Amino acid sequence: GEDVEQSLFLSVREGDSSVINCTYTDSSSTYLYWYKQEPGAGLQLLTYIFSNMDMKQDQRLTVLLNKKDKHLSLRIADTQTGDSAIYFCAEGASSSGGYNKLIFGAGTRLAVHP
Amino acid sequence: DTEVTQTPKHLVMGMTNKKSLKCEQHMGHRAMYWYKQKAKKPPELMFVYSYEKLSINESVPSRFSPECPNSSLLNLHLHALQPEDSALYLCASSQEFQVIIDSTGELFFGEGSRLTVL
Secondary structure, eight states: OOOEEEOSEEEEETTSOEEEEEEEOOTTOSEEEEEEEOTTOOEEEEEEEETTOSEEEETTEEEEEETTTTEEEEEESSOOGGGOEEEEEEEEOGGGTSBOOEEEOOOEEEEEEO | OOOEEEEOSEEEEOTTOEEEEEEEEOSOOSEEEEEEEOTTSOOEEEEEEETTEEEEEOSOOTTEEEEEEETTEEEEEEESOOGGGOEEEEEEEESOSBOOTTOOOOOEEOOOEEEEEO
8 A cells, every 4th residue: 555654853953955855666756745834723834846857856855766775865955043834745646547536644843053 | 826725724623513624726737636645744745636526535535525616715614523633725727737848736725724624
């Protein structure tokens, strides 16, 4: 079945880079996503990567995809206190007949300290 | 307008009450979703509507009753809930439910309705 795993907590110093890792199981997923959730709020799409790409860069965000190992990572450069939030990795479970049925990981809580 | 609007933001209800959560989007999206999120957990899919028809019900108890009056609106009717149903209920929409070429399949989420059942 489909499953997405993430480490639960990451603490970094302001200005350092953060790397959040995720593993997934559905090799037929078309897209993989990173969502951010601030306390008491909904989910905001940060970035996504198409399954035939290895890397995608978007300003301070870099997504790396290793399809062989089914490993996805999100790197945030120059992490700021405003980046403190929960980050969810999600795979588009296209094995479910080509539908947008997102499967979320448990979420990684990023804490940024001075 | 890239917003999904949910009301109310907070709802407290007793186990015998009947209430509704509402969701609205004006992006022309044809798929709308209800997710349930418990504290410190990821969102879990409850229902999906595609072109105003129920496409997925993830074995949700009948005390939750979804309704899609038109392509812009999605309701979740609540009746005889239990305290363990207390959670953040998130509405989302996407261009289509079926993955299509040149579509990222991105889900746009609302801010959620925080429900407390006493």
